[in-house]
Amino acid sequence: MSHLCLPHWPYLPAGVNGDSSLDWVSDYAGFQDSSRQYLRAIKVVDTQFADIVSELDRLGRLDNAIVIVMSDHGEDFGMARDRLWMNHVGGHEFSSYGHGSFALSQVQNHVVMGIQRYRKGKPVWRSRRLAGPASIIDLAPTIADELALDGGNYEGRSWLAELRGGMDLPVERIRYFENGLRSVGVEQAQINEKAVANEMSYLYRITMDDRFEIRPELLPQKLAEKQRGAVLGRWGVMTDPRSDVAPAAGDCWQAVDYERRVVTCVGFPAAQPEVADLQAHVCRYYAPDPGFYARWCGPAATGSRRDEK
Numbered sequence: 001m002s003h004l005c006l007p008h009w010p011y012l013p014a015g016v017n018g019d020s021s022l023d024w025v026s027d028y029a030g031f032q033d034s035s036r037q038y039l040r041a042i043k044v045v046d047t048q049f050a051d052i053v054s055e056l057d058r059l060g061r062l063d064n065a066i067v068i069v070m071s072d073h074g075e076d077f078g079m080a081r082d083r084l085w086m087n088h089v090g091g092h093e094f095s096s097y098g099h100g101s102f103a104l105s106q107v108q109n110h111v112v113m114g115i116q117r118y119r120k121g122k123p124v125w126r127s128r129r130l131a132g133p134a135s136i137i138d139l140a141p142t143i144a145d146e147l148a149l150d151g152g153n154y155e156g157r158s159w160l161a162e163l164r165g166g167m168d169l170p171v172e173r174i175r176y177f178e179n180g181l182r183s184v185g186v187e188q189a190q191i192n193e194k195a196v197a198n199e200m201s202y203l204y205r206i207t208m209d210d211r212f213e214i215r216p217e218l219l220p221q222k223l224a225e226k227q228r229g230a231v232l233g234r235w236g237v238m239t240d241p242r243s244d245v246a247p248a249a250g251d252c253w254q255a256v257d258y259e260r261r262v263v264t265c266v267g268f269p270a271a272q273p274e275v276a277d278l279q280a281h282v283c284r285y286y287a288p289d290p291g292f293y294a295r296w297c298g299p300a301a302t303g304s305r306r307d308e309k
Helices: 023-027 036-058 136-146 160-165 193-203 216-224 273-285 292-296
Strands: 064-070 084-086 113-119 175-178 204-206 212-214 228-232 235-240 252-257 262-266
Touching: 023 036, 036 064, 064 136, 113 136, 136 160, 193 204, 212 216, 228 273, 235 273, 273 292
Parallel strands: 084 262
Antiparallel strands: 064 113, 175 228, 204 212, 228 235, 235 252, 252 262
8 A cells, every 4th residue: 555645735745835837727718726836746746656567567456456546535626616605694714724624525425446457467348438327435335345265344335236237326426525634724725834733732632651642631622523424426415513713603503505616504304305305324324423413414403494585
């Protein structure tokens, strides 16, 4: 396993600072405000990956192998093409900079995920892009299916039939998402390391064996502050609890219409059938999380008596 870290903040690959070779990207619609430094990092990591594949081939490791390329998250730079707007009078932009800060951000949840079967150094599956909703939880069942392994109670689904048959993935699939720890310092275009350290340092401690961990006594609070949601096609829905990081947040169910690019604070259950159905799925999926169902899904749920705008 290799972990390639260049396309991660602060995106500082050696030898390319100030390079203008990627300025042509701004000629493409929707990419005028893309981060040049991030693109430079992607360019360099591409060469790193090529070197890895070349070395695997030289060592004979591709004679019988499954190669997987994946990323742990996407990145939201607040580009115009990715922005969402709050759907109320005087609506304003829904801030979603960073990675892992907004559970239903399409760009934060859009990851690199490639898989190829090699035999005698040659790829077996035709190179193409599979259309349809996928998830990193699909990798384990796909590998198990290809290797004819028995058992395995997987939440994900195998892509093997689509990979072998040249088909796309099924369209109708609900995927579940939740965010990570939030930080005001991280959720902005220019990150200040000192500000982030000052803001987040209270969360962590050094253990007796020199490990770095979140303080156990803060875990219930931070778990309760997590956004939890689901996406199906055009619609997404999530719980959006108020937190220290976002004290002015909705503290309600948020519905996302990806076609209109708007976020709306809705009641529970929502008036719109598609949104209400997703809410029900979220309630069932996250019911085992302590305190979740009572707060968001029961008779006294947050937002259950809220009027929709």
